[in-house]
Each structure stands twice: as C-alpha cells, then as structure tokens.
Amino acid sequence: MTMIRCLPPFLLMCCALGAQAQTPVLTTLQKISQTATINLGHRESSVPFSYYDGRRQVVGYSQDLMLAVADSIKKELKLPALAVKLVPVTSQNRIPLVQNGSVDLECGSTTHNRERARQVAFSVSIFQTSSRLLTRVDSGVTGLSDLGGRRVLVTAGTTSERQLMMHSESTGLKVDIVSAKDHGEAFEQLQSGRAVAFLMDEALLYGLRAKTDRPEDWRVVGKPMATEVYACMLRKDDTAFKAVVDRSLTRLMQSGEALKIYRRWFQSPIPPKGLNLNWPPPDVLLDLYRSPTDQPLG
Template sequence: MSTTKLAGALLLAGMSLGAAHADELTGTLKKVHDNGVIVLGTRESSIPFSYYDQNQNVIGYSQEIALKIVDAVKAKTGVTNLKVKTIPITSQNRIPLVQNGTIDFECGSTTNTFERENQAAFSDSIFLYGIRFITRKDSGIKDFPDLAGKTVATTAGTSDERLLRKMNEEKHMNMTIISAKDHAESFLNVTTGRAVAFVMDEPLLYGERAKAKDPQDYIVTGTPPVSENYACMLRRDDPQFKQLVDETVSKMQTSGEMAKLYAKWFTQPIPPNGMNLEYPLSPEMKELFAHPNDKALD
C-alpha cells in the first residue's frame, strides 16, 4: 500500500472510530461532543463553595469538583479543546436553567431533597450539614424558639426558606421573614439590624461570618431542626452523564482527594482576603467520603 493510501486508510479508520464513539454517547455527553461546549452554572456568593474572587473568577470547593467533572467529560467525549461556558445562577433560577438546557450542570450549594428529585437529578453528595442561624453575639438569641416574634432573614428559593416558613406556621412563632436574593444580602439584614438572625445552611453561615468586618461579633447557633446535603445538579433521565459525575465524585472522596480539598477551603485562609472559616471535617463527612452515595436526607 502506498504511503498516501495508508494515510487515507488510517484517517478513515480514525473517523469511523470517532463516529462509533460518538454514537455511543447519549444525553449531555452527546450534546457536549457535538457542540464542543459544556455549560456550567456557578454561584456568585456561596462562600466557600462557589463564588467570585477579587478578579471575578469563580472559585471554591464545589467549583473545583465541577472542574474535575469537566476533565472527566473531556476524557469521555474525546473533546480535548472543550470550551467551558459559565453562567451565574441563583437559588431561584438554578432548577429551571438545568431543566431547560441553559446549563448542563451545576456544583454549588444546592440541597438534594426528595421534592427536587422530581425536577432534576443529583450526584453523589458532596457535603453534609445542619440548618442553623447566625446572629449578633450580644443578641441573647441562642436557639430557634428565641426567634418567635422577631424579624428573621433567609435566602429566597432555598429549602431553608420553606423550612422556616413551615416552622413559623406550624409552631405559631409569629416571625416576620425577609427573603433576600442571595446569602450576602441575607446576612446584610443582620449586620444592619433589619433582622435579628439569618437562617441558612451552617457552612454558608460560617462563610458570611468570615467576610464580616468583625467576625467575632457574630455567632452561628441553634439546634439544627434537620440535616441536609449538597450535591451537583444535572438533568433527569440522563444516566450516562450521571454515572460519569458520580464516578468522579466517588473517586475524589475514596482516594482522599476530597478531604484535602475540604481542608483547603474550610480550615485554611481563602481568597479574597485570607479569611478562615475554621470549620473542621465532621464525623458525618468522613463517613460520606468513605461510603459515597446520592441519598436525599429530608
């Protein structure tokens, strides 16, 4: 066979292999293969999970997990020059943006609940936590019953908002609830005196506290009424992509990589100004890393 014919045969063989590989892909992975683009939803102020640094770059614990998933997508699809497009999302629009295909997946601070599993799919859990609140140290407020008759802030579109409103109604607490657009605005209600407390996921409260001018003036307190978990969110009925995402998360957890990532973002100084959340790895998190799973907890 001539050199020209050999080169042509090799080219055709490569093309047919590529076509066969593409034919094996389904759902999001096929879309990414065909378009050469993956769209990632990111949060703007979910410290330290997914947020902007001083240069408006998205960083954080969950963001690093998302980028590991992107690397796995590159390997699976063979698109080595994959373009990563990021779209800012909020607690209120993240589920619709996954459902309508605007974003392919998101890893931020999204809770996996039984209700949401009817709307989207969730990866193996990446974080376990309790619902608590942050208040001024001198407020005299220690637990949820102390919030009765007070003005309390939370973030709109979150499972915490639903929990707080349900608690308010069922326990006749007569709270005035302010639903802010994001976590930063929720905590601002506390620092400015508009609300006595901000109810949210415990790690996010530590993130807001670390940003405060005088963090020691605030405490995270309250007996958690529920425990919940964060996961990456993707479209339902896409088993191939979910399997890839779960395998990536599971490998990070069982290999020890996730524990190192946790230490980086929760126990050491982080951008933009060297704040330290001082939030050590819990026994529950160690158990999760040893036995990855995608179970909703509510």
C-alpha cells in the same frame, strides 16, 4: 480547559427554549461532544462552596469539584479541548436553568431532597449540613425560640426558607420572615440591622462570617434543624451523563482528593479576606467520602 463568561441566565433560557423547538433533543454528552463546550452553573455568594473572590473569579469547594468533573468528561469523550461556560445561578432559577438546558451541571450549595428530585437529577452527595442562625453576639438570640415577634432573614427558594415557615406554622411562633434574593444580600441586610438573624445552612453562615471585617462580632447559634446533603444538579433521565459525573466524584472522594479540596476551603485561609473557617471535616462527611451515595436525606 478554556473559561468563558456566559450570557445572562434569562437570555440563555430564551435561547435554549427556542433551540429545543427547532432541533432534536441531544443527550448532554452528545451536546458536549458536538460543541466541545460544557455549561457549568455556579453561585455568586455561597462561601466557601461557590462564590466570587476579590477578582470576580468563581472559586470554592464545590467549584473545584465541578471543574474536576468537567476535566473527567473531557477525557471520557476524548476531546482535545473543552470550553467551560460559567453561568451564575440563584436559588430561584437554578432548577429551571438545568431543566431547559442552559446549565449542564450545577455544583454549588444545592440541597438534594425528594421534592427536587422530581424535577431534576442529582449526583452522589458532596456535602452534609444543617440549618442554624447567624446573629450578632449581643443580639440575645440563642435559638429559634428567641425569634418571636422579630424579623428573620432567609434566602428565597431555599430549604431553610421552607423549614422556617413550617416551624412557624407547627409551633405558632410568630416570626417576620424576610426573603432575600441570595445569601450575600441576606447578610448585607443582617449587617445593616434590618433583621435580628439569618437562617441558613451552617457551613454557609461560617463562610459569610469569615468575609466580614470583624468576624468576632457574629456567631452561629441554635440547635441544628433537619440534616441535609448537597449534590450536583443535572437533567433528569440522562443516565449516561449522571454515570460519568458520579464516577468522577466517587473517584475524587475515595482517592483522598476531595478531602484535600475540603481542607483548602474549610481549614486554610480563603479569599477574599484570607480568613480560616477552622472547621475540621465532620465524621458524617468522612463517611460520605468512604461510601458515596446519591440518596437524599429528606
């Protein structure tokens, strides 16, 4: 497959909207077949799921799964070649870019829940996680109850942002919530001392911790909040495309290939620092591999 860097997302949105106004809407498989191109949405700092390594190459657990799906689509459509356009997405724009056709498939660290399922479709789940806090070892923070009157970072447009707002409202805990545009920016602000903690999915926090020069200065704390599943996003009401994606992911999971990919990113040294997250696969993830499902948890 040929890798192609794509246009900036805002230009893609304009082009896609203009094209939709002039031409009949094709199914995703028809579009891929006619253009021999697939647009894959990726994250820039969702370590170790989808992120830039030291050479600005997109790597990660979700990225490996997505590329394997793209290869399955190429074989399904009997294409001699399939060009892959990589489109960077954020928590805020990932759903609109899938909806307007700029992105055919997005596999990163996107939570599948019922609210989002009203806007886009989701594949079978590829991961399961819960939100926790990342903080300095000497911060004195051990859980949400220690955050009263203090500044806490979240990434805008994430379920963690909403969870913290709802927790604050329901418990009366007064927290100064600061929203960053992406996980990398949030962690940079945390490191600079602009907040005492960063609330995000546990796996992502361990990934960010592994990128630092001194991982031992940071720890993940607090009781896990609501458990969620990650899945790949695609446009609604495109059953043929979803069927191909689900078949490919199910095959990867049940063949043991997904577990090999997991071990590459969670139990082996990863770029850019060569650090190891040393995180064995949770039992719930192994259960998911054995019996893939596209049902959300919330």
